[in-house]
Amino acid sequence: MKANRLGRPRASQIAATKAVVRWYLEHHFRRPSDPGVLEMFCDPSRVGAFAVDRRALRAGDGRALFRLLVATAMFQRRQDVQILRILRGMGASDADEISDAEQLLALVDEGGCAHMRTTLALAEECDLDKDPRTRLGCCNANPKVACHLKRHTVLLKRYGHFGKVPTSIALMVREAGVEDLSALRRLVMRRAPDPLTRAQELERELSRAWRVNQKIASMFLSMVTNPDLSRGLAPWSRGIDWTYYVVIDSNVDLFLASIGYKGNGTYDARRDFLRELARVVDLTEFDSALQRYNPRLVQQAMYLFMSTANRRAAIADCVHLAPTACATCPRALRSRCPAAPLAPR
Structure with a gap:
């Protein structure tokens, strides 16, 4: 052949x-050695305070799904074992803020910078970075504002502009006109005619967030749809062509x-x-x-x-x-x- x-x-x-x-x-x-699957993200010994409650995931809880997506977005351009150390090393209050859409959007709305109001502004106007000398968050667009993005990029211990990621994911959901990721799925289920189109549209929607590409979107979506890898925890396995991911x-x-x-x-x-x-x-x-x-x-x-x-x-x-x-x-x-x-x- x-x-x-x-x-x-x-x-x-x-x-x-x-x-x-x-x-x-x-x-x-x-x-337990299987990396990048849903069980890993439910295990505090592996992901620390980012661990997601199994019952909440099974029920398709929007807050649990958001936490899972933010943690998933960390897994790019570094070895898994390094990312797991970063996740385990973060305190509970910081992890809660970074992985909670409501808190992130409140920080956006209360903040004094127009460059983080939308996903487009974050991508094109916000020049978040890390000072090579102090390793603190900084920017040229609005250097005097001590925004949460500058704090997040330090907490996440990735490259300079990575601090945008959690906030951009929260903005992506809000800009879709829904209250959470579960509602985004319901919206796509209504407007897309078949399981494959729904799978593709969900991937496109998630990929509107900063640094959420096809790989990260597929990693998250496969965890919440694939019946073999998620062992009864996948809340979105019906009505979506999970074989696409x-x-x-x-x-x-x-x-x-x-x-x-x-x-x-x-x-x-x-x-x-x-x-x-x-x-x-x-x-x-x-x-x-x-x-x-x-x-x-x-x-x-x-x-x-x-x-x-x-x-x-x-x-x-x-x-x-x-x-x-x-x-x-x-x-x-x-x-x-x-x-x-x-x-x-």
Whole structure:
């Protein structure tokens, strides 16, 4: 089976993907070591004061969903283990403010700066940064105003303008004309005609916020829609095509490159190929309780296999049994494994 003009997967690509899915299900699926899934965001030992209440999530509570989205937005351009340290290191009162839309919008409305009134103003007029000498928040647009964005960029310990993110997410919801994320879903359900269009429109809506791109939107939306990854906690699993959401990052790209994927490089092209690849991976062959077709689970396997930092941090990972475990590893994985050379000898 050779790839054709439609980008259909080759037999070797299917074999490697099935091998990595089997590895993931055996070593990490539904275990505490599984990163970037809903259970992680409900665990105070992993995300500290940002932990979301399971019952509130299951009920689709708007405040819980907002907290989840803000915490999810942190996971970009840094290793997961580093972001988790930042989340755990923040005090409860600061975490509550940063992850509560009502408080954020009150700070916007009470603040003395016009550059943070809308998502557009935040993107085009606010030049939030960090002073390289003091590491405190600063700006040139309105330097004398001690706004909450300058404080947030210090608390979040990311690049200078990252302090805009939580406030921009709150503004995105308000500008949609709804009171919370649950109401945004209901709005999209009413105006979009079918599950796939609803999935795409939700992704577009979330991506209006500062630094919320397709990857972050898909990470959040997959957690609240995907029945296999969220184990009964996904409040939005009905009426939305959850198979649309896959999280393409540098680790997934590494795996795709290792199996010879040569797409055009866009997020949509990589997502389309991964979804096509997942169609020929029947997950019920591994676990009858799973959905037959679940691209997000297939993608999670690729991501975690190529994530050396996450694997080294996971006690259950086979990297800690090298080189013994490597001897029995399928060749399709052994030749691609980035962690084996770093394993203890």
